[in-house]
Amino acid sequence: MIWIVGEEVIDRKSRFVARCHSLEHEKDIPTLLTELVNSNKKISKATHPHILAWRLQNKNGNIQQGSQDGGEKGGGPVLLSLLEKNNLTGILLVVTRWHGGTQLGSARFRDISKAALNVLKLGKYI
DSSP, X not given: OOOEEOOOEEETTEEEEEEEEEOSOGGGHHHHHHXXXXXXXXXXXOSEEEEEEEEEXXXXXXXXXXXXXXXXXXXXXHHHHHHHHTTOOSEEEEEEEEOOSSOOTTHHHHHHHHHHHHHHHHTTOO
């Protein structure tokens, strides 16, 4: 499976791009992130390359989940809440942000969510 890439969201010169990938095991996340950066050098130059969340459901129905801010304080929980709200499992959701020089304040969470929703719809997860 390849990464699904959503439409770019631009807000006052900051750019947000969401990507999602199917996920079977938490241990696969570092490898997937490394492959993502290696396949797209623009990501390695991003201010916040990996704002992410993931959810898995095991055979017993138990949910494992997690998130990382990637330096964008509060960004990971925003993505995790989006996965929880839509009851999605077996997915890794990543948003990359390139800072445009203007502080966005709490509007950045709207932009992160918008980018994430775009890619989840594109991938037919929602």
